[in-house]
Amino acid sequence: MHGVTWIAPWRGTHRATAIIGSIIPLLCVLITAGLAIWTPADKRPVPVAIIAGGLTFLSAFALAPAALMARDAARLRIPQMARSVGLSMAALVAALALLAALVWGLAGADAIHAGVGVLAGLAIGLAWALLPRQLGLLFCFLPILISSGLWHRLTPAWALVHPQAASALAVMALLAAVTAMWRGFVHDHPPLRRFGTPMVENFNSRTPGWAGQFDNQNQARQLRRTPDWLRAAPDLRRTGPPHAERSVRVLLGQWYVPMRLGDRCKQLLPLLGSALVFVVVMGLSHLHEGHGESWTYMGVMFVVWFGSFVPFMLAFSVLSLLYGRWARRNAERSLLALLPGMGDAPALKRAMLRAALRPPLRFLVGLSVVPVIIDQLTASERIALPFILTIQAGTALALLAGVLTIFSGRRVGPWTLAVMGIVGLGLVLASLMMPLFTRHMTPDHTLLGHALLALAWAVLATWLAVLSWRGWKAYQRLPHPCITD
Amino acid sequence: MHAAYAAQPSHPSTVNTPLEARALSHAFSGTNALLDINLALPAGSVLGLIGRNGAGKSTLIRALLGLLEPLSGQARVFGEPALQLSDAAKARLSYVPQQPEALSWLSAAEMFEFLSRFYPRWDGDFAKRTLERWGIAPKRVMAKLSPGERQRVDLIRALASQPQLLVLDEPAAALDPVARRELLREVALRAGEAGATVLFSTHIVSDLERVASDIAFMHQGRLLMHCPVDDTKERYARLWLPANQSAAAPETALSHRRHADGSLSLVVQREGDAWPAAASLPGARVDALGLEDLFVEVAE
Numbered sequence: 001m002h003g004v005t006w007i008a009p010w011r012g013t014h015r016a017t018a019i020i021g022s023i024i025p026l027l028c029v030l031i032t033a034g035l036a037i038w039t040p041a042d043k044r045p046v047p048v049a050i051i052a053g054g055l056t057f058l059s060a061f062a063l064a065p066a067a068l069m070a071r072d073a074a075r076l077r078i079p080q081m082a083r084s085v086g087l088s089m090a091a092l093v094a095a096l097a098l099l100a101a102l103v104w105g106l107a108g109a110d111a112i113h114a115g116v117g118v119l120a121g122l123a124i125g126l127a128w129a130l131l132p133r134q135l136g137l138l139f140c141f142l143p144i145l146i147s148s149g150l151w152h153r154l155t156p157a158w159a160l161v162h163p164q165a166a167s168a169l170a171v172m173a174l175l176a177a178v179t180a181m182w183r184g185f186v187h188d189h190p191p192l193r194r195f196g197t198p199m200v201e202n203f204n205s206r207t208p209g210w211a212g213q214f215d216n217q218n219q220a221r222q223l224r225r226t227p228d229w230l231r232a233a234p235d236l237r238r239t240g241p242p243h244a245e246r247s248v249r250v251l252l253g254q255w256y257v258p259m260r261l262g263d264r265c266k267q268l269l270p271l272l273g274s275a276l277v278f279v280v281v282m283g284l285s286h287l288h289e290g291h292g293e294s295w296t297y298m299g300v301m302f303v304v305w306f307g308s309f310v311p312f313m314l315a316f317s318v319l320s321l322l323y324g325r326w327a328r329r330n331a332e333r334s335l336l337a338l339l340p341g342m343g344d345a346p347a348l349k350r351a352m353l354r355a356a357l358r359p360p361l362r363f364l365v366g367l368s369v370v371p372v373i374i375d376q377l378t379a380s381e382r383i384a385l386p387f388i389l390t391i392q393a394g395t396a397l398a399l400l401a402g403v404l405t406i407f408s409g410r411r412v413g414p415w416t417l418a419v420m421g422i423v424g425l426g427l428v429l430a431s432l433m434m435p436l437f438t439r440h441m442t443p444d445h446t447l448l449g450h451a452l453l454a455l456a457w458a459v460l461a462t463w464l465a466v467l468s469w470r471g472w473k474a475y476q477r478l479p480h481p482c483i484t485d
Numbered sequence: 486m487h488a489a490y491a492a493q494p495s496h497p498s499t500v501n502t503p504l505e506a507r508a509l510s511h512a513f514s515g516t517n518a519l520l521d522i523n524l525a526l527p528a529g530s531v532l533g534l535i536g537r538n539g540a541g542k543s544t545l546i547r548a549l550l551g552l553l554e555p556l557s558g559q560a561r562v563f564g565e566p567a568l569q570l571s572d573a574a575k576a577r578l579s580y581v582p583q584q585p586e587a588l589s590w591l592s593a594a595e596m597f598e599f600l601s602r603f604y605p606r607w608d609g610d611f612a613k614r615t616l617e618r619w620g621i622a623p624k625r626v627m628a629k630l631s632p633g634e635r636q637r638v639d640l641i642r643a644l645a646s647q648p649q650l651l652v653l654d655e656p657a658a659a660l661d662p663v664a665r666r667e668l669l670r671e672v673a674l675r676a677g678e679a680g681a682t683v684l685f686s687t688h689i690v691s692d693l694e695r696v697a698s699d700i701a702f703m704h705q706g707r708l709l710m711h712c713p714v715d716d717t718k719e720r721y722a723r724l725w726l727p728a729n730q731s732a733a734a735p736e737t738a739l740s741h742r743r744h745a746d747g748s749l750s751l752v753v754q755r756e757g758d759a760w761p762a763a764a765s766l767p768g769a770r771v772d773a774l775g776l777e778d779l780f781v782e783v784a785e
Contacts, residue, residue, distance in 0.1 A: 331587040412510075
């Protein structure tokens, strides 16, 4: 194989996406190393699982997009290139598994366990990217499913007796499925086409990187694919000159468009569907275990889900949406700039800020109530409520900074955004895992850990406040808020 | 509601000029996009803005409408600064951008219902009838329409508000010949019967000849010429100078093209009633130019 083909997956992926997809596994390696140094050997979480989790991100975001390159090559009738990309992918996956096995083996640990674990992580990431997006969502619940009692119930008895052999078999089966999905995708015959387009299609975008998920091309594609009966219709009542804020929401599109309850449910159907799967999985798990502990566990999971990842994803999707919307010159901005009845520039600026910030902030406030209620109901010691609320406050500040930066037209470099995203995600994860980290620490170490985390949050908050202030000043200087260049 | 759109006091000299540019200049990343553009559209005129790709037509239109803040100079719409338009001025103008993309999550009917609340003179019947006539499903989400249908919906949107100033950026780019002909007819009708002022940019010279009363030619960010369409043949011509006379080429020529034999082709403009002095040199020849030839000569 030619040397260049080894880096084909890297070259076939947008740089920002590849870097973010690579930094997360690096962070996981650092966390594993930190755990190895700071915690007693008998109380360490399973380090292979952490590394494998990180590699899931690598394969999903940095490796899988190479499938697009391979498909383009196949479409351009360059089969040799398509094969090379596939081979390089297989070689990289094998090399990573061998490397993990080697490192664990040299450390005197179970090398096969490490290799299989790493393969599993990589295969799950690839499967997530190559599966139709609705099915891919199920993979988000895989960790919960694995750690629940239901998993043990579904696992055949022989597999429980020989877990290593069973895991190896399962991983081989998954890799075979991934290979079939890869081949199908590259040759334009995805085996699960009827369930929708693979997630990796989202990376095939004019707007590069993460924001590309929500750019016009992707949105238009999604709208075209939505059958009429599933379309969520807008509620245009109370729009027009007396209702500037609501009118701006119509122009912002997607989640912002005012809708009646039924249409909003239709719009949220994919998300609600995945939440329903979560509830069903956890409910079945509870029925199986048949004691109160699983309710507490379920409560903890809800808090973690609604208190941390949902706000993070909310901020990400809202800012990506606005970024994509504001990147287009011939669209809603021009229309809004020349729309009569919206008042003078200061009034329109206020209406736009209110329209962009009020719905997500309202949602965030609603979300912050959920962990408090569940905390009261379950009285779980595992819930770090102050940390969850800190995550939500940080999300609110990130939203403010992001909206002001986008609306003011200030250019923030991709590296700044990448660093901010990674620091934010790192702090979210660190806040969630703090109770786990500190459980076996001395009070002094616990205090130190809390202080360091608080300091990191304070630094991020200061940064966001500075961004907000600069954005606000620039926004105020604009002659009107829809200047497009 | 709509009565609240009170007009702002306007500059007295420009109140009858729907659209005006004064010394507009702009640059993108150090490259000049507009260079000292001066332009005024009298009420009721139909100005065709022509130029090659990247000549600066769209940038000029965006600057004229206040969608872009120029580096220097000023644009005025109905006498008001384009960057601070009142609701009253906005209600009197419509703009159709190149490749319209706005509100693709709505159906045409929903977009019209939404926008009708903002325009005091919205003609709902016209919108409905034209949608029907052009065979566009009103309840189909716009993301599912073809580019041509999408452009037609936006043209209906612009016309239904019964604007006094209509600005169209490459309106015929995605239209088939039949739709293009209908659009031009509608533009001519609006200008002729309703007295609307129209600015449209295009590459298609025949469209200009069919409907424009005036023509403005842009090249590399400069406005090279602006005159009534009917005057172009009389005002501009190609001057051919043999090699031994090429040193006498007038500096004011709009274009210079040297041939392999050393002879020179120039596009020249009448100075008063006469062609430049070089036209009377021995061996010199003046050729009349059609609009398309003029465009090609200057743009090449």
